[in-house]
Amino acid sequence: MSERVGTGHDEDLLASVYAWIVAERRLVDGGVAAMAEQFGCGERECQEAVDALLARHILIAGPEGVVAASPDVAIAALVGPRENAHREAELELMAERGRTAQLRTRLAALAPVYSDQLREGGVAGIDTIADMHAVRALIADLTATCESEVMACRPGGGRPPAALADALPRDLALLRRGVVLRSLYQHTARFHLPTQAYAEAVLAEGAQIRTxxxxxxxxxVVDRRMAFLPHAEHESGAVIVREPSVVAYLCAAFEQSWNLGSPFQTGPSAAHTAVAEIESAILMLLANGLEDDVIAKRIGLSLRACRGHIADLMEGFGARSRFQAGVIAAKSGLLEPSAQR
Incomplete structure (x- = not known):
């Protein structure tokens, strides 16, 4: 007979006590102590379990000790209530799903009315949401119900660890439903350890990430029918675009950047490649006459890190100025499109 491990579940203890008495044929004086030692719990707890089983008539007290009733009696008394509780919970879950579906249908029916209002005083197919919590709730709902594909552009370096922790289970659930997940990051994200860990987890489930x-x-962009863009006036808000032509244009822009991207990889060789790509981009922006702070923002680097790369490039070219470094790079063919890959 297998021993019961732990004492956290009363019903489990009752079943274990019953099984012990069946195996020992009867419970006699001193049996509770032996039982408690075998289970690794207190004698009082075992005695209370014996008393509970006697009260349910699963155990029967006789002149030669306590014996067990038939397993059918034990099943009816110990398993039956659990099965009934499970059935009730399943029925309640089905009812709740029905209520949720009805609520979704009722709210979705308001979409034409809302669109009519937008046509009267706004732009059809474009909504603005200023509240951060509303944006997150809408993104979570749409990604949970999307059918085919999610495309995402993530500018800057690595994402905040809290955002990654929130996104990981949602994105894994998407991938396991067969949804295609494609994400674009900047090269600098390859050096951010939390983003690396997130990327490794979703790549293992079939996600596609390029930098x-x-x-x-x-x-x-969700299912090529709805796009979320940053709100220009509210940092935590969003603009939701449903107008088909605009969404199609955004998808085409994504595809263009995607075709220019490099697969997200980790490790020393991947880091070396990323550094080369970052410095090629910096050279291009230097040649265009941009200042350090503008370059840093566009590449997704801190200003200090950007200036470090610029100093290394100038030293490597033997240049005395940023402009000279750009000229040397141009003469060397490093600013040609083929050199940027």
Whole structure:
């Protein structure tokens, strides 16, 4: 007979006590102590379990000790209530799903009315949401119900650890439903350890991630029918675009950047490649006459790190100025499109 491990579940203890008495044929004086020692729990707890089983008539007290009733009696008394509770919970879950579906249908029916209002005083197919919590709730709902694909642009370096922790279970659930998840990051994200860990987890489930030197801005497109863009006036808000032509244009822009991207990889060789790609992008922006702070923002680097790369490039070229470094790079063919890959 297998021993019961732990004493946290009363019903489990009752079943274990019953099984012990069946195996020992009867419970006699001193049996509770032996039982408690075998289970690793207190004698009082075992005695209370024996008393509970006697009260349910699963155990029967006789002149030669306590014996067990038939397993059918034990099943009816110990398993039956659990099965009934499970059935009730399943029925309640089904009812709750029905209520949720009805609520979704009722709210979705308001979409034409809302669109009519937008046509009267706004732009059809474009909504603005200023509240951060509302944006997150809408993104979570749409990604949970999307059918085929999610495309995302994530500018800057690595994402905040809290955002990654929130996104990981949602994205894994998407991938396990067969949804295609494609994400674009900047090269600098390859050096961010939390983003590396997130990437390794979702890549293992079939996600696709590429990195590029520059990304115009944050964007999420769901099923090629709805796009989320940053709100210009509310940092934590969003603009939701449903107008088909605009969404198609955003998808085409994503595909163009995607085709220029490099697969997200980790490790020493991947880091070396990323550094080369970052410095090629910096050279291009230097040649265009941009200042350090603008370059840093566009590449997704801190200003200090950006200036460190610029200093290394100038030293490597033997240049005395930023402009001279750009000229040398141009003469060396390093600013040609083929050199940027």
């Amino acid at each position: 590029v030197a520059e990304i115009p801005g944050l964007m999420i």
